[in-house]
Amino acid sequence: MSPAESAKETVKDTAKEAVNNEVLVRRARDEELGAVIELASAALGWRAGEPNEALFRWKHLDNPFGRSPMWVAEVGGRLAGFRTFLRWEFCRADGSVARAVRAVDTATHPEFQGRGIFTTLTLGALAELREEGVDFVYNTPNSQSRPGYLKMGWQVVGRPPVKVRPSSPAALVRMARARVPAGKWSLPAPAGEQPAAVFADRSVAGLVDAQPPAPGMTTNRSPGFLAWRYGLDSLQYRVLLRGSSPGEGLAVYRLRPRGAAVEAVVAELLVPPGDRRAERELLAELERVSGADYLIRIERGWLPRHRFVPLPRQGPILTWRSVCQTEMPPLEQWYVVLGDIELF
CATH class of the missing domain: 3.40.630.30 (Gcn5-related N-acetyltransferase (GNAT))
Structure with missing residues (x-):
């Protein structure tokens, strides 16, 4: 192979590698649920014999507020991460209903960690949730994950009493x-x-x-x-x-x-x-x-x-992120019980 041909192959391989390393974010397809659960098991350390899969399906498929929207990240055709939001509804003091989602299950495959997939998935999902008319996101992240959410625009509401x-x-x-x-x-x-x-x-x-x-x-x-x-x-x-x-x-x-x-x-x-x-x-x-x-x-x-x-x-510390609703309700306006915010 001549030096010119070798150079062309190097450029081609470099372009191919760049494409393979690109993170593609999209909505998960129904037939991918099994692969998402397998990824969650690997990334979150699910233990054999625990009913984690049943919990995941119940939480995200059977919810009377609607099935959870779910996004996946692909790298080189491989499933690298996923992000779900649990649908929820709140009644406001004026009788109107707020359409909310709770930021819950997310995971990045160990081989792809450190590449910003969590952030890419989350911010991409927020844009689509806005198109759906979702009012806000809420969750109770722990001390390890809370800084990442705050960097993406989440605000601290406070600790419910x-x-x-x-x-x-x-x-x-x-x-x-x-x-x-x-x-x-x-x-x-x-x-x-x-x-x-x-x-x-x-x-x-x-x-x-x-x-x-x-x-x-x-x-x-x-x-x-x-x-x-x-x-x-x-x-x-x-x-x-x-x-x-x-x-x-x-x-x-x-x-x-x-x-x-x-x-x-x-x-x-x-x-x-x-x-x-x-x-x-x-x-x-x-x-x-x-x-x-x-x-x-x-x-x-x-x-x-x-x-x-x-x-x-x-x-737990309650946090909030605007989607369509721009004003965060202060802590004293959240009439929640533990069943609304405990981890499950």
Whole structure:
């Protein structure tokens, strides 16, 4: 081969390599779901025997607010990363509905990390979500991922007011020493009803409809939403009833290990409007039957109520990113419960 021909081949190979190294971002196709799940398993360290695939499919395919939009990144024809946003709806104080998405599952294949694929996927997705009319993105990133989101225009809303109710002085000590993230998977719950059966009861619709409008944003709840949100068997949520009918009041909870302590997450507490006695009885029963070291919930106000006390500087940090809605609601306008923002 002459020097000229060799030079031409070098240029050709260099051009081919540039094309192969180019990151192509596009919407994921339905038939690629299996490949995306395989990538998630490799990149996120899913353990054999854990129901991660079932959780992924339930979360992103069965959501009553709609299937999750999903994007993938290709490099040289290979799947290099993916990004999903979980659809969500909030009711505003004026009665309008905000179309939101929650930034949740994303992963980059280990061979392609450090090439900006996470950022490319996320910013590309935001442009398409704007065309769809999505109002905003929200999530609760950890301390490792939060700086990356802030660089892409996310803003910190703040910490929703997490409160705890220790069951005993010894439990309080275990709770104070448990400075580690909670376990991903729930512990078996010793009491309560299966969520699917409870939320199929006709009285649930009346209980949900009777809730007074919040003076801020709250999740657009319905019996169908509650049945989906808490119905996946592997998450092991249970429902405690106040009486013989769900319409009399209910609490949704699950148990999670946190270090040497066991916490009972009060994900939802629905009672007839103004019925503080129902709240008190449900929480006391949950403390009694759960065997947890403490109950944890989001509760407004700084005065102790039902023996719940504030947990300063603890709990998830809520962040927000504009899509079509340009003004970020301040923290005091977010009327969320743990079921809205806990990781699942």
